[in-house]
Amino acid sequence: MNHLFxxxxxxxxxxxxVVINADDRTIIHIDSVxxxxxxxxxxxxxxxxxxxxEGVSESDPRMWIDAVNLVFERFVKTxxxxxxxxxxxVSGQQHGLVALDEKGNLARPASKLWNDxxxxxxxxxxxxxxxxxxxxxxxxxNTQRPGYTAGKIYHFLRHEPEAYKRTAVFLLVHNYINWxxxxxxxxxxPGDVSGTALWHPEKQAWSEQVxxxxxxxLQARLPQVRPSSQSIGRISDDLVRRFxxxxxxLIDSGxxxxxxxAVGTGNxxxxxxxxxxxxxxxxxxxxxxxxxxxxxxxxxxCDATGHHLPLLCVSNMAGGYNDVLSTFQLxxxxxxxxxxxxxxxxxxxxxxxxxxGERTPDLxxxxxxxxxxxLDDFTREYLCRGVLEGHVLNIYQGFRRLxxxxxxxxxxxxxxxxxxxxxxxxxxxxxxxxxxxGEGAAxxxxxxAAWVWGLxxxxxEPLTAITDSFIKIDESRRFRPDAEHTQIxxxxxxxxxxxxxxxxxxxxxxxxxxxxxxxxxxxxxxx
Numbered sequence: 001m002n003h004l005f006x007x008x009x010x011x012x013x014x015x016x017x018v019v020i021n022a023d024d025r026t027i028i029h030i031d032s033v034x035x036x037x038x039x040x041x042x043x044x045x046x047x048x049x050x051x052x053x054e055g056v057s058e059s060d061p062r063m064w065i066d067a068v069n070l071v072f073e074r075f076v077k078t079x080x081x082x083x084x085x086x087x088x089x090v091s092g093q094q095h096g097l098v099a100l101d102e103k104g105n106l107a108r109p110a111s112k113l114w115n116d117x118x119x120x121x122x123x124x125x126x127x128x129x130x131x132x133x134x135x136x137x138x139x140x141x142n143t144q145r146p147g148y149t150a151g152k153i154y155h156f157l158r159h160e161p162e163a164y165k166r167t168a169v170f171l172l173v174h175n176y177i178n179w180x181x182x183x184x185x186x187x188x189x190p191g192d193v194s195g196t197a198l199w200h201p202e203k204q205a206w207s208e209q210v211x212x213x214x215x216x217x218l219q220a221r222l223p224q225v226r227p228s229s230q231s232i233g234r235i236s237d238d239l240v241r242r243f244x245x246x247x248x249x250l251i252d253s254g255x256x257x258x259x260x261x262a263v264g265t266g267n268x269x270x271x272x273x274x275x276x277x278x279x280x281x282x283x284x285x286x287x288x289x290x291x292x293x294x295x296x297x298x299x300x301x302c303d304a305t306g307h308h309l310p311l312l313c314v315s316n317m318a319g320g321y322n323d324v325l326s327t328f329q330l331x332x333x334x335x336x337x338x339x340x341x342x343x344x345x346x347x348x349x350x351x352x353x354x355x356x357g358e359r360t361p362d363l364x365x366x367x368x369x370x371x372x373x374x375l376d377d378f379t380r381e382y383l384c385r386g387v388l389e390g391h392v393l394n395i396y397q398g399f400r401r402l403x404x405x406x407x408x409x410x411x412x413x414x415x416x417x418x419x420x421x422x423x424x425x426x427x428x429x430x431x432x433x434x435x436x437x438g439e440g441a442a443x444x445x446x447x448x449a450a451w452v453w454g455l456x457x458x459x460x461e462p463l464t465a466i467t468d469s470f471i472k473i474d475e476s477r478r479f480r481p482d483a484e485h486t487q488i489x490x491x492x493x494x495x496x497x498x499x500x501x502x503x504x505x506x507x508x509x510x511x512x513x514x515x516x517x518x519x520x521x522x523x524x525x526x527x
Contacts, residue, residue, distance in 0.1 A: 004028070004084045005453065007445030008068060009091040009257060010173055012059075012113060013047035015067035017075060018442040019085065022450045025469045030439060031074050033067040035059075049110060055118040058110035061098050064173070065180050072243045082244040086457075087231065088181060089252030089449035091260035091441040092174025094195045097152040099167040100176075104184065107167040108160065111176075112152045117364070119151035126154060129213040133296060139207040141200045143296035145362070149196035154214045170221050172196070174254040181251050183236030186223040190302035191259035191309070193225055201302045202290035228253050228304045229452055250456075252449045257441040258284060258311055259304040261412065264444030265436045266467040268305055271407030273399075275425065276440075277415035280359070281317035281391070283399045284309050291403065297360050298401050304448055305463060312398040315359040318415060320368070320387045323355070328380045332418060335384055339420045342385040344427065345488040348372045348519045349382050350495055351390035352503075360398040361504065371499055372515055388420060392428050393496045399429070406431040412440055422477070427485040428493065434478050438471060491518040 003023050009016045013036070019029035033039065035047040042063045043050060049058050076082060095114040099107040112118070123144035130136045133143055144151055149172065157164045171179060172192050179186055194201040198210055206225075211218045226232065231250040240247050258276075261267075262284060267274045273285045284301075291310040292300050303309035325335060354366035373382070409431050415421045416435040426433040447470060451463045494514045501508030 002084045003086055003450070003453075004080070005446045005449040006085050006088045007091065007260070007442045007447070007449060008071070008088065008177065009260070009440070009442035009445060010064050010067070010093060010177055011047070011257060011441070012093050012115070015064065015071060016439065016442040017071040018439045018446045019075070019080065020443075020446045020450065020470065022466075027439070027443070027470070029075060029078060029080060031071050033070050035063055035067060038070060039063055039066055048113065053118070055116070057113045057116040059096075059113060060109065061106060061111045061176055064177060068177060068180070072239075076243055083246040083249075085245060085249055087250040087252055087449040087453040088235065089260070089445035089452070090174045090177045090181070090254035091257045091445040092172060092177060092192065092254065094172070094192055094256040094258060095147050095149050095152070096173040097149050097156070098171045098173065098176040099156065099163070100169050100171065100179075101166045102168040104179075108156065108163050111173070112155075114147050116152070117146040119146045119155040120364070122151040122154040122158065126150060126210065126213055130210060136210070137292065137294070137296050139200065139210050140197050141194075141202055141290070141292050141300035142197050143362075144197050145359070147359070150198045150210060150214065153218065157215055167221055169223060171223070172256075174256065175223065178232060178251055178254050181235055181239065182233040183238065185233045185251070187232050187253070188223045188225045189228045189253040189255055189304075190225060191228055191304045192254075192256035194301040195256060195299065198222070199225065201300045201308065202292060226253060227306065228255055228259075228302075229306055229455060231452060231456060250453060252445070252452050254445070255304040255448070256301075258282060258301065259309060260441040260444030260448060262286065262303055262309055262444065263305075263448050263463070263467060264438060264440045264442070264471070265410045265412060266464075266471045267410065268303075268463050268467055271405060273404065273406050273409045273431070275395070275409055275411050277317055277411060277413035277421065279318050281314045281395045282311060283395055284311040285402065285404045285406075287404070293401060295401070297362070297398055310402055312395065312402070313359050314395050314398060315357060316353050316355050316394065317391055320353040320355045320391060321415070324380075324384055324387050328384075330380075336418060336420045338381055338384045339388055342381050343522075344389075344485045345492050345518060345522050346382060346385045346389060347522065348515055349377055349386055350492065350499065350515075351383075351386035352496065352500060353387060353390040353394055358394075361500070363504070369499065369503060371495075371511070388424055389428075389492065392421075392424050393493060396428050396493065397497060397500060409433045411435045419479075422479040423482070426479040426481045428489045430481050430486050432478060432480050434473055436471060436473065443470065488518070488521055491521045494518075
C-alpha cells in the first residue's frame with residue numbers, strides 16, 4: 001500500500017488540499033475551494049463576511065468545515081484510495097479566534113480573522129495593564145497587535161460577555177479544523193499559539209499575567225499546548241464512514257500558515273529566508289534559538305519543527321503595485337518593460353508605500369510619502385520604478401533587524417513570477433533569490449504530516465530530506481545581486497531609513513543629505 005499524506009490549508013479566501021506520495025516523491029492531487037464561488041450561501045467577498053463595520057473582518061467557521069468536506073468529496077471521486085492516506089496535517093491562517101461551547105457549538109457565530117483591526121483599544125488597555133510595551137514583550141515575547149488573538153478574546157469579553165460566559169474553549173483556525181477531523185480533540189501547538197500574544201515562544205509557557213489581565217478564568221478555556229512533532233489523534237469515525245479514510249489515519253498537530261509556508265519552501269535550515277509577496281508581505285527565517293525583538297516589530301514565533309521562526313509582516317506589498325497597474329492600465333509584462341527602461345535609484349525619487357497604514361513599523365494611520373519628485377516627475381516610468389523599489393525597501397527595513405546571515409531568499413506569491421521584482425529584491429537584500437513554484441502552506445502541511453508519521457512509525461527521516469525531494473528549484477531563474485546596483489541601493493536604503501525615521505519623529509540622519517549622497521552616486525549631484 002502506498003504511503004500517502006494530505007495537507008489542508010485554510011486560508012482567508014480558499015481551502016486547498018494537497019496529497020503526496022512519500023514513496024515516489026510525487027504530488028498526486030491538488031484541489032481548492034474558493035469560498036466566494038463554491039460556497040455562495042455564506043455570502044462572502046474574498047472569504048470575508050460582507051457589510052461589516054469599519055475595521056471588522058470575520059468569517060463563519062462552519063464555512064471552513066464545509067470547504068474541507070467539499071475537497072474530501074472531490075478527492076474520493078478521483079479514484080485514489082482515501083484509505084491510503086496515513087496522516088493529515090492542517091495549515092490555518094494565523095490568529096483567528098473560534099469560540100465553542102460545552103456541546104461543541106459555536107459560542108460566537110463568526111471568527112475574527114488576522115486582518116480584523118477592531119481590537120486596537122483592547123490591545124492598548126492590555127499593554128497598560130501589564131505596564132507598557134517593554135513589560136508586555138517580557139511577558140509574551142511580542143507586543144499586543146490587533147491582528148493577534150489576545151485582543152480578540154478581550155474584545156469578546158468586553159462586548160459580548162454573555163457569549164463569552166458560554167464559551168468552553170477557544171481555538172485557533174487550524175485547531176478548530178483539527179477538532180472537527182478528530183471528532184473533538186482540543187489541543188494547540190507552539191507555532192500557531194505563538195501568535196496569540198498569550199504564550200511566550202522562548203519560555204514555552206502561557207503568560208499568567210496577561211491571561212489574568214483579560215480574565216482570571218480564561219486559562220480554563222485555553223487548550224493544552226503539545227509539541228508540533230506529534231500527532232494528536234486519529235480521524236473521526238464519522239469521516240471514516242463518509243469518505244473511506246482508514247480508521248488509523250492520524251491527524252498531525254497542524255500549525256499556522258506561515259509555519260507550513262516555511263516547510264513548503266524548504267525553510268527548515270539556517271541561512272534560508274522566505275519572502276511571501278502577496279497583498280501583504282512577510283519575511284521569515286529558520287532559527288535554532290528564539291529571537292525576541294526589543295522593539296516588538298519582528299514577531300517572535302516558533303516554527304513547526306521544534307525551533308523558531310521570527311517573522312516580519314508589512315501590510316503594503318501588492319496593493320500599491322496593483323493600483324499602479326490599474327491607473328496606467330498595464331499588465332504585468334508591460335510593467336516589467338517600463339521598469340527596465342528606468343534605472344535603479346530612480347534618479348533620487350523615492351516612495352514610502354504606506355498606502356493603507358502599516359504594520360511594520362506600527363503606523364495604522366500612515367500615508368504614502370513621495371520624496372524627491374519634481375512637478376514633472378509623476379510619470380508612469382518614475383512611479384512604476386518608485387513603487388517597486390519602495391515596497392522592497394519597506395520590507396527590507398524591517399527585515400534588517402533580524403540577526404540572520406542570508407544564503408538564499410526563496411520567493412512565493414504572485415509577484416515572485418516577475419523578473420523585475422526578483423532582481424530588485426536580490427539587489428536590495430544583497431542575496432541570491434530564487435522563486436519557488438509549489439503549493440505553499442498546503443504542501444508544507446503534507447510534508448510535515450509525512451515527517452511526523454515517520455517519527456512515530458519507525459520510518460524516521462530528516463525533514464530536510466523530505467522537503468528537498470519535493471521542492472522544485474529552477475536554477476535558470478536564480479537571480480544574483482548586481483554589484484553596481486547594490487552600491488546604488490545602499491545609498492537609497494540610507495535615504496529610506498532617514499526619511500522613515502524623520503516622519504515618525506525618531507532620531508536619525510538627515511534625509512536630504514542622504515539623498516544628495518545618492519544623487520552623487522548616480523552622477524546627479526545637483527538634481
